[in-house]
Amino acid sequence: MFEGFTRRAARVAVAGGLAAALMAGGAWAKELRFVHAYPTASQHHRNVEWFTQQVTEKTKGEVTFRVFPSAQIMPINQELPAILSGQVSMTYSVAPVAASVEPLWGIFDLPFLFDVKLDDMSHGQRFFESEKGGGVLAAAMEKRGFKLISIAPTDYPSSFYLTRPDAVKTMEDLKGLKIRIAGGRIGQLAGEVYGYSPVAIAGAELVPALTQGVVDGGILPPIYSHDNKLPLKGLTVTPFAWPAVTPIIMSLAEFNSLTPEQQQVMMETGSELAARALKTVEENATASVEALKAAGATVVVLGADDIPAWRDKAATVWEAFVKENGEDAQTMLDEAIALRGN
Known part of the structure; x- marks a missing residue:
């Protein structure tokens, strides 16, 4: 006791x-x-x-x-x-x-x-x-x-980064390309809209997929691409998607x-x-793009005159997102558009 x-x-x-x-x-x-x-x-x-x-x-x-x-x-x-x-x-x-x-x-x-x-x-x-x-x-x-x-x-939006030096300049340049995406319905639909073949590949399998030619490139951001020394030679810098x-x-x-x-x-x-x-x-994004260019990559930056045509094509993808996710999705979409250039 x-x-x-x-x-x-x-x-x-x-x-x-x-x-x-x-x-x-x-x-x-x-x-x-x-x-x-x-x-x-x-x-x-x-x-x-x-x-x-x-x-x-x-x-x-x-x-x-x-x-x-x-x-x-x-x-x-x-x-x-x-x-x-x-x-x-x-x-x-x-x-x-x-x-x-x-x-x-x-x-x-x-x-x-x-x-x-x-x-x-x-x-x-x-x-x-x-x-x-x-x-x-x-x-x-x-x-x-x-x-x-x-x-x-932690990174700038992703765009089309290829294993060959021919960087994407127009939507026509995407036709027939196999492009790695992280996955998801929106990523698949974007491929259908812009004419490339989206291939869902996990991050751990990305380097083998690029080096072995499983895909022609990926929708990737600049800092990640530079830091991980990805085998990329043709880079298009534009705010295509922002998974980072x-x-x-x-x-x-x-x-x-x-x-x-x-x-x-x-x-x-x-x-x-x-x-x-x-x-x-x-x-860091600016520095990474310059470093990739210095290492021999062909870098194309889509200008303000180029983006409207790409954005118009994106309307189908935006509409699908709203249809799948309802009123809140429409509210955010409208807000993102309204906040441009303010």
């Missing part, structure tokens, strides 16, 4: 000491488990490091993070289900994966919707910050048990467990990260 009391007392003492250690400024400290699939040398991880450090500092240690990079715990397609099951708190995902739980994220697959340039990503930022843009995505995610903290891209949009997504239940002050810090820091990330993309 005495032994049992001693053990209980010891447990109480340990719990009391732990409670004291966790107290910060009179509030319970909370550690959030943050997972992502990207290597520690990537811009994704640098963005996560900046975000988590800022939140920890601004909350004076009340909110801390345990970060698991490089898919240490699970592959990227299991992260969002793991958030819902309570295994982890949050992730730095990517639009195609987010679309697996909320199809509205497919808006970033729509050809030529976003009027962004290598040195000017402001149209994207206006859309992310708009109630009828990013706000619609945030509301849709809340209905599914998630909190959208930030939309912080990467959101920070959190458990809604865990977000609601934070104090109002902590929630405000999370959201304000997420907004700051979005602006910071877009600025970094402007710098």
Whole structure:
């Protein structure tokens, strides 16, 4: 009996000491488990490091993070289900994966919707910050048990990057080409509209597919292509689709467990990260295109006079997205168009 009391007392003492250690400024400290699939040398991880450090500092240690990079715990397609099951708190995902739980994220697959340039990503930022843009995505995610903290891209939109030096200049140049896509109905439909054969290939299989001639190229972004030394020789730079949009997504239940002050810090820091990330993309995308050109790639940049014809052709794809996803999809589409050039 005495032994049992001693053990209980010891447990109480340990719990009391732990409670004291966790107290910060009179509030319970909370550690959030943050997972992502990207290597520690990537811009994704640098963005996560900046975000988590800022939140920890601004909350004076009340909110801390345990970060698991490089898919240490699970592959990227299991992260969002793991958030819902309570295994982890949050992730730095990517639009195609987010679309697996909320199809509205497919808006970033729509050809030529976003009027962004290598040195000017402001149209994207206006859309992310708009109630009828990013706000619609945030509301849709809340209905599914998630909190959208930030939309912080790590690359410029993707376009047609080929293994041969003949870069795509016109829609006719696409005819008969086998082009790698990440997957999804929108990607398939875009291929039908523009006349190329879309081939869904996972990222891990991309290099063998390019080197072995399984495909003639892919819809790819510049920073990723340069950093991964992909065997590409003909590059078309234009905002065709934007799958490299990467959101920070959190458990809604865990977000609601934070104090109002902590929630405000999370959201304000997420907004700051979005602006910071877009600025970094402007710098790195331009440098990556120049590096690819210096390495011998033929680079074509579609100008303002070229894009309207491509955009007109995209209308069929936009209409299909709205038909499949309803009123919210139409609201976001209209907002993206309205925000151009403002």
